Amino acid sequence: MKSFLIAVPLLIASTFVQADNTCGKVTIADMNWSSASLIANVDRFILEHGYGCDAELVPGDTMPTGTAMIEKGEPDIAPEMWSNAMKDALDKGVAEKRLRFAGKSLSDGGEEGFWVPQYMVDKDPSLATIEGIIKNAALFTHPEDPERSGFYGCPAGWNCQISSGNLYKALNLEEAGFDLIDPGSGAGLSGSIAKAYERKEAWFGYYWAPTAVLGKYKMVKVDFGSGIDKDEFTSCTSAENCLEPKVTMYPPSLVQTLTTEKFAAASPAVFDYLSKRSFKNSQMNELLAWMEDNQATGDIAMEYYLVNNKDDWMQWVPAEVAAKVEAALDNL
């Protein structure tokens, strides 16, 4: 009888929550890198067990997912959208009431830059600055041309290809003897870092954080000595037709949760959760390092995170949702 008395209000409460949110079928973009996959899995679990959604992960990548969300209204949620990468298109999507930004998935934002391995800086601290690198260009051998030095740029077609190419021009790296190497894919780029690191070879190129690669292979961000010129970066460095790029460090990129307007309007409670759900870079680096060490996929890392960080995620959701998620976790 007692349990019945408790169960009735709970039942009412839960139907109330569900009635409030016509959640139904939700598609979440599972981007092809670890942190985004982890966040997507956390979202899936909480939406499915906490909000009673029929949540499904669909494969994604920044540009295709962003475009699909604008043009087709699908998937519903992109949990980790590096919005600088397609700023104009996304801003237009928001203005046309097709998209809505929920919150910052990474509260510190993403870090981009040119990096060198820690062991090189330990040997010669001047390599942490761009002058030191240009002076020691001969160290950074080109894999195919003994007379030139190599600078590993961003893979073909990625947005950072434009910014890293423009900075390569602005820093006069070509005159300094550096050829811009196109690694072709993210796997190619991280593979080249891994290869250099395992053999303590020289490496100089573009990378970004938070990533498992930078968690695992300690790298130092090269200081251009210019500070961050945000206007210059948005108007020229990140633009394809920038004629005279100037030197600037990368401003931290906004990393946001993006939803379609349709979904945000239909499920305000879920949208509220998405606005609160956010990770710090230091925390994400640790999680990525754990994933790397344990070769964990997004869903295993999600379990690990949800079980071990209850204090964090419980702040993102109302108490009754948290209780349901916790119950589902116990049943795993």
Next chain:
Amino acid sequence: MAESSWLKEFPEMDRVDLLAIRKGLDSAYREFSREYGEVIESFFDPLLTFLVWFEKLLLTTPWWIVIITLTALVYLASRSWKLSLSVVLSFLAIGYFGMWEHTMETLSIITVCTLLAIALGIPIGIVMARSDRARSVITPLLDIMQTMPAFVYLIPVVMLLGIGKIPGVIAVIIYAIPPVIRLTNLGIRLVDSEVMEAATAYGASSTQRLFGVQIPLAMPTIMAGINQTIMMALSMVVIASMIGVKGLGQPVLKSITNQYFTLGLFNGLAIVALAIIFDRVSQAYAKRTQRHM
């Protein structure tokens, strides 16, 4: 509960053990690449030097000399005006649409890859045709090479040799070599046993039988294998670009990530043009030499 659940669920290996195996093998490979990477890299150095030299040669030679040379080669091989003319036209179109440099880069690496694949593939095919035991070992290997997703072996290769031409060549050859091996084997095995008996009766030694009877008779099948090898090598151009091989694959990758359909189509068509030229020339050459038999 755990004891009885194997009826319903597959008795999986413990996640911890599985993880230990995966981590163990991975770190063993890291050790290996740290230990022997440089030696293996230097083993490929002559090939790399040649590849770089050949690419520079094609890139620095003025375009009209390249076109004249290629057309001359095509004419010598095929003796066909029509084919030579279409080669000139397609290269002019490639140049006009601004794909000359990328096409030359692809041309250089694919020429080397197909020549290497043929040079390695035909002897392996011959070995396979002459020994049933060799065949039973090689066939499953070929199956693996053709079906294993390229990135599964590409990333280990990148860790060992870095990104660029050499891993690209290795990837292309692994994928493209099976047809020429398979069809060389098949062609030789299909040679009529009565013809072979006759050759033996005339006192032909085993080498004479191979080069005088079996290979010439198997030639049409071998050429079909070479054709498939060329086509598959060119279809790997995009995958090779994903590990930093310069060429037509790069703009294709760019167009895939950014949905530049026209850019993708143009560069894709340039790859097709290269494939058709390679194929028609080798087939015409083979047909011409067959005619005198």
